[in-house]
Every structure is written in structure tokens, then in C-alpha cells.
Amino acid sequence: MEEKQKVELTLPNPLNIAVQVPGLPGKDGKDGKSAYEVAVEQGFVGTVDEWLESLHGQNGSSSEPVSMNFPTVYQMMKNRAMKVDSDSLEDLLKALLREVIPDGRYTSYLAEFKLVDGTSVAVGDTVVHVEGQPGFYVVDTTGNRQMIPDSGRLDFALMQPFDGNEKILTMEYPNSNDGTAASLAIPAVQFGGSNEEVWNSNNSIESMRIYRRADGQAVLEFPVYATLDMLARHEDEIKKLHFDSLELVSTVNEDNDTMGAQGLLDLEKMTNKVYIAKDHYTPKQVTLPSRSEPLQLTFYEWDSRSNPGRWSSFDWSSKPCNGKTATHVGVAQYDIPDDL
Numbered sequence: 001m002e003e004k005q006k007v008e009l010t011l012p013n014p015l016n017i018a019v020q021v022p023g024l025p026g027k028d029g030k031d032g033k034s035a036y037e038v039a040v041e042q043g044f045v046g047t048v049d050e051w052l053e054s055l056h057g058q059n060g061s062s063s064e065p066v067s068m069n070f071p072t073v074y075q076m077m078k079n080r081a082m083k084v085d086s087d088s089l090e091d092l093l094k095a096l097l098r099e100v101i102p103d104g105r106y107t108s109y110l111a112e113f114k115l116v117d118g119t120s121v122a123v124g125d126t127v128v129h130v131e132g133q134p135g136f137y138v139v140d141t142t143g144n145r146q147m148i149p150d151s152g153r154l155d156f157a158l159m160q161p162f163d164g165n166e167k168i169l170t171m172e173y174p175n176s177n178d179g180t181a182a183s184l185a186i187p188a189v190q191f192g193g194s195n196e197e198v199w200n201s202n203n204s205i206e207s208m209r210i211y212r213r214a215d216g217q218a219v220l221e222f223p224v225y226a227t228l229d230m231l232a233r234h235e236d237e238i239k240k241l242h243f244d245s246l247e248l249v250s251t252v253n254e255d256n257d258t259m260g261a262q263g264l265l266d267l268e269k270m271t272n273k274v275y276i277a278k279d280h281y282t283p284k285q286v287t288l289p290s291r292s293e294p295l296q297l298t299f300y301e302w303d304s305r306s307n308p309g310r311w312s313s314f315d316w317s318s319k320p321c322n323g324k325t326a327t328h329v330g331v332a333q334y335d336i337p338d339d340l
Contacts, residue, residue, distance in 0.1 A: 039051055068088065069086075069088055069089070070092060071087045073087070073092055074087030074092065077092065082099055083095060106178070110136075110181055111132055111133045111134075112131070112132070113130065113131070113169075113181070113184050114130065114132075120216060121167075122215075122216060123161075123162055124311035125158070125162045126157065126161050128156045128169065129154075129155055129156075130148075130153070130154050130184065131152055132152065132154065133148060134150045134151070135147065135148065135150075136174060136181060137176070138171055139169070139170050139172050140167065140169050141167075141168060144159050145172075148171075156169065161311050164215075165188050165189075166185060166187055167185075168185055171183070171184070195211040195213055196212045198210045198211055198212060198241065199241060201230075201234060206222070206223070206233075207223055208221065208223075208230065208231070209221050217245065217275075218243040218244075218245065218247070219246070219247045220247070220249070221249045222249075222250060223250065224251075228262075228263025228267070229260040229262040229263045231263060235266070238269055239269050241269075241270050242271070243270055245271055246267065246270060246274050248276055248277060259283040259286045261287045261290070264286070264288065264297065265289050267297060268295060272298060274300065275301075275302075275311060276299065276300065276302065277302070278302040279302070282301050
């Protein structure tokens, strides 16, 4: 019997092979060749069992994918002076990554590190809204470090409310040893300059107006706290006004001021953050509106004793609700709940 010689065949280009399943008729009406027969014709050497074994992964597990080879792509990349270890799919992809990301760790195409469009940072703010590269960290000069989520937007919580001085934030690589990728400067608040009037009650008795200072802070000026209820007379105008925050300045600064429920509702239509002006008293009595929803207002007062130049949040204690009057007892937590 003539002895068959084993020959290894290397094909320079991929072939398109039409394989028919045994038992199914081919174009001529006869059964097609088996996949093993086609493999032998294309250069495979070995028995059927050896061929089946070759379909498994290197560790013998059928769950491991068979290595795919792309000799044409391999040659094309080499012709372009790209270092490719082999024509396997894995090595080709590694070569592409080395080309796109030379240092093998980070791409040079990072998302811009900036404030979210339309946002700014005002004195007393406790959160800075930034955009950047997901997976990277935002860090301030105090070491406060927070990761940017997959959305690319981070509400960076400050350790202390913004005091108006320039603040630097940096965007660091996931591994802090790799340093800083970008930086962002929150500019210092510029005081002084002329005020820009936004709204005026046009009433000499009420004498209420809203204006913006040169630093961008919106200010509501009025004679006494009780007159805030008079905002209801201008509801159609008020509901069109929206501010990141409002600073309250009363022209008559008395220690026994009160704030009515209607005034709170009118403030809520314009903002959810209210500042009590420096050197002005906080209202000692407040009447909350009768409704089931919490009042979406956070009040801040100037804390000149423990933290000069900073704002401290407060509420009216004793769990006030449903139109009851509560007594202000000093610095406490945040929002004023009225459904407890």
C-alpha cells in the first residue's frame, strides 16, 4: 500500500468556502462534503478526532473561543510599520491599541474637564457641577477626591461652602500616581460695580425689587420680612423669574421679624436656595404653608462667628407643619419639612 505523506499547507489569503452538511443535497443533487473533508482539502493533517480536538481551545475547553487569524490584515499593518506579534485577532487588536494609546494605559482623547454648561459657582454653594472623563477623579486642594461616573457628569460636593476665593479643581487619572490630566479654576467672586435690576414692584408702599450684583448673585430687597407675602400680588411676574439662589435684604432690620407661609411659597417659585444677607437678622417666626409636599427651600445665614465669610444652613426646629408657627433656634440641618 502506498504510504501517504503529510504536507502542511499555508494559504496566503483567506478563502471563501461553501460547506454543505452531509445528508443535504448539493447543487448536483448529491451530498455535500463534510467540514472535516473540506479542512483536509485546505491542508489540515490528522484524523477526524484530531480535527475535532483542534476546534477546542488550548486548554481543551470547548467554551474557549478558537483563535482567529487574519494574515492579510497582519501583512497590511506590518507594511505600515506597526509592530504586530502575529496574525491572530488578539495580537492585531493589541497592536491597534498600542498605536492609538502609545503608553498602553490611557487614551489621549479625554473628555474636556469643565463646568456643566449653564452652571456657575456662587458664594455659599456646596456643590460644583462638572463634566469630565468617566472613571477619572476630581480633586480639590483639600484632598477631597470623587470619581466621575459613567455619565461623565459629577456633582462635586465641597467640604466647605464656596467662600468666593479662587478654587482649583483637578481631574486625575484613575491611578493617582499618574498625575493630573486637566485642571479647572473656579474664579474668585468680584465684588463691587453696578447692580442690574431684574424686577421692580413699581409700588412705593411695597418697595420690593430684585437685582443682580456684579458678582452675579440675585438679591431680593424689601422693607420688612412680613412684606414677602405681598409677592402674591405679582404672581404672574414672579413665576417667570428663576434664580440659582436669592439673597434676602430687608431695608428694616429688626430682631422680631416674621415670615409668612405665602412668602415662602412665592420664594419657592423663584429658587430653592435662599441666603440671609450679612449683618441681617434671621426671621425668628415662620409660618409654613398647609400642604402635604415638603417645602423645597434651603435657607443659609452668614456665619461670622465660627467661620467668617461663610454661609451656614439652618432650619426652624420643632418639626413645624401644616401652617403652624415655629421658633428659630439657630444653626441646624437643611430643608424645612412640613409633612412630619
